[in-house]
Amino acid sequence: MNYVALYRKYRPQIFDDVIGQDHIINTLRNQILKDKVSHAYLFTGTRGTGKTTTAKIFARAVNCSDAKQHNGNPCGKCAVCKDAGQANLDIIEMDAASNNGVDYARDIREKVQFPPINGKYKVYIIDEVHMLSQGAFNALLKTLEEPPAHALFILCTTEVHKIPATILSRCMRFDFRLVPTATLAEHIAKIYDKEGKKYEKEAVFSIAQAGEGSVRDSVSIADRCLSVSSGKLTYNDVLQVLGVSSKNSVSALCDAILDARVGDILTEINNAVNSGKDVARLSKDVSLYMRDLLMVKECANANAALCLPSDAYEKLVRTAEKITLKKLLYAIDVFVGLDSKLKYALSPLVTLEAAALKVACSSGEVDVDGLDKRITRLEQLPQNISAENQSVFIVDKRNAKSIWKGVKLSLSGKNMPLLSGVWSEVRVNFDQDNSFIVTAPKGAYMLIDMEYKQILLKEISKFCDNSVTFVCEEKISESDLDRQLKNLGRDVRFDTKK
Numbered sequence: 001m002n003y004v005a006l007y008r009k010y011r012p013q014i015f016d017d018v019i020g021q022d023h024i025i026n027t028l029r030n031q032i033l034k035d036k037v038s039h040a041y042l043f044t045g046t047r048g049t050g051k052t053t054t055a056k057i058f059a060r061a062v063n064c065s066d067a068k069q070h071n072g073n074p075c076g077k078c079a080v081c082k083d084a085g086q087a088n089l090d091i092i093e094m095d096a097a098s099n100n101g102v103d104y105a106r107d108i109r110e111k112v113q114f115p116p117i118n119g120k121y122k123v124y125i126i127d128e129v130h131m132l133s134q135g136a137f138n139a140l141l142k143t144l145e146e147p148p149a150h151a152l153f154i155l156c157t158t159e160v161h162k163i164p165a166t167i168l169s170r171c172m173r174f175d176f177r178l179v180p181t182a183t184l185a186e187h188i189a190k191i192y193d194k195e196g197k198k199y200e201k202e203a204v205f206s207i208a209q210a211g212e213g214s215v216r217d218s219v220s221i222a223d224r225c226l227s228v229s230s231g232k233l234t235y236n237d238v239l240q241v242l243g244v245s246s247k248n249s250v251s252a253l254c255d256a257i258l259d260a261r262v263g264d265i266l267t268e269i270n271n272a273v274n275s276g277k278d279v280a281r282l283s284k285d286v287s288l289y290m291r292d293l294l295m296v297k298e299c300a301n302a303n304a305a306l307c308l309p310s311d312a313y314e315k316l317v318r319t320a321e322k323i324t325l326k327k328l329l330y331a332i333d334v335f336v337g338l339d340s341k342l343k344y345a346l347s348p349l350v351t352l353e354a355a356a357l358k359v360a361c362s363s364g365e366v367d368v369d370g371l372d373k374r375i376t377r378l379e380q381l382p383q384n385i386s387a388e389n390q391s392v393f394i395v396d397k398r399n400a401k402s403i404w405k406g407v408k409l410s411l412s413g414k415n416m417p418l419l420s421g422v423w424s425e426v427r428v429n430f431d432q433d434n435s436f437i438v439t440a441p442k443g444a445y446m447l448i449d450m451e452y453k454q455i456l457l458k459e460i461s462k463f464c465d466n467s468v469t470f471v472c473e474e475k476i477s478e479s480d481l482d483r484q485l486k487n488l489g490r491d492v493r494f495d496t497k498k
């Protein structure tokens with residue numbers, strides 16, 4: 001006996017069996033129950049979501065003599081239902097991809113005038129209708145404008161934007177949605193149950209995930225899985241069918257990106273691409289993995305939705321713990337945005353590598369684009385910053401603020417982040433004895449006094465010859481000083497000299 005593909009074997013024969021499109025099925029069913037069938041329908045949506053299947057069921061249901069007693073479903077027993085699928089002359093299926101000419105559309109226009117043989121309607125199901133030529137669309141439009149009472153057109157397409165507005169306005173439009181993963185998983189589980197196949201819950205879920213909303217794709221994967229596993233279908237069997245290293249290489253790449261291991265990032269990307277993986281697909285997989293990490297990091301019971309085997313889930317948890325939320329959001333942002341960039345990229349591979357490195361080298365805390373621009377600007381400066389600034393800024397030696405500005409500029413090129421953190425808290429002036437006074441609140445004073453006093457003294461002396469005094473705004477106790485020293489990690493005791 002020939003092997004019948006699962007997709008064919010379990011193709012829905014009645015509305016009740018169509019999954020994930022309740023909003024459409026209910027409407028069509030009601031139209032049959034209430035005798036309110038239109039003359040033209042447009043079924044649009046991604047491939048594998050059930051457009052043609054639903055069209056075939058609808059075509060039989062409108063002609064079935066007993067549909068109303070079966071809640072709008074074709075009964076499967078009457079003459080019309082039994083004929084369907086074989087030589088039912090009242091249901092004409094055509095593929096616009098192979099018959100797109102004007103002659104074919106004219107032929108339809110003539111033949112549709114002849115009444116149906118068995119049923120009430122003569123049904124035309126036109127698949128991939130966007131492939132019709134302009135002339136064919138025009139001929140079809142004439143038919144749709146004045147259809148005979150017995151004519152019923154069901155136009156199916158994955159690319160609704162290519163259908164002329166004149167045609168669209170004549171049709172009742174139904175948008176087929178991607179089927180949720182959980183619904184697909186349930187569907188596959190039912191098929192395996194009927195086939196007597198044992199399976200792990202995680203295995204079925206990962207098949208559904210790989211199907212990405214398409215019933216046809218996920219059932220086809222389920223079919224391939226049957227051929228690799230003789231006993232109980234495991235999660236690892238499914239991984240093998242989906243491409244041995246597919247999932248592992250994506251997680252290895254993501255780990256390298258998040259750990260900022262530049263060499264590993266480039267190696268992983270090149271390995272994946274060399275083994276035949278599409279760059280756009282790889283980029284998409286990376287964003288999906290990052291999204292899984294986000295769920296694990298932020299949702300209490302993430303595995304209820306992810307449905308991963310415990311070791312794979314534990315691995316995600318460990319990775320998620322290491323990474324900050326900001327960095328993760330940044331990574332998702334970059335990789336999701338990459339999708340459209342890759343379409344126009346001269347070298348998609350280099351574009352992907354650049355994005356991966358950009359994420360790897362960012363902490364997620366800063367705007368890397370802005371930083372890039374700033375670095376470029378700084379690189380274009382002719383000399384080092386302090387020299388440049390000093391040459392531009394001329395210090396007024398009688399003005400305390402001007403001196404202080406000179407000190408700041410002079411130190412700005414040196415790496416002293418702690419000092420630059422307290423600039424705004426410090427005030428300067430000359431007192432009546434012409435001494436240069438640096439006044440700071442307690443915290444800033446202690447930092448200056450313990451860490452930077454000598455540096456500041458040296459810098460100030462470049463701009464003024466007066467004596468320099470550091471003043472604390474508030475009184476400092478010895479215990480304050482001790483605590484501050486401990487905070488700075490010093491084990492030497494500070495000498496409270498005047």
Ligand SMILES: [Zn+2]
Nearest residue numbers: 064075078081
């Ligand atoms: Zn019937």
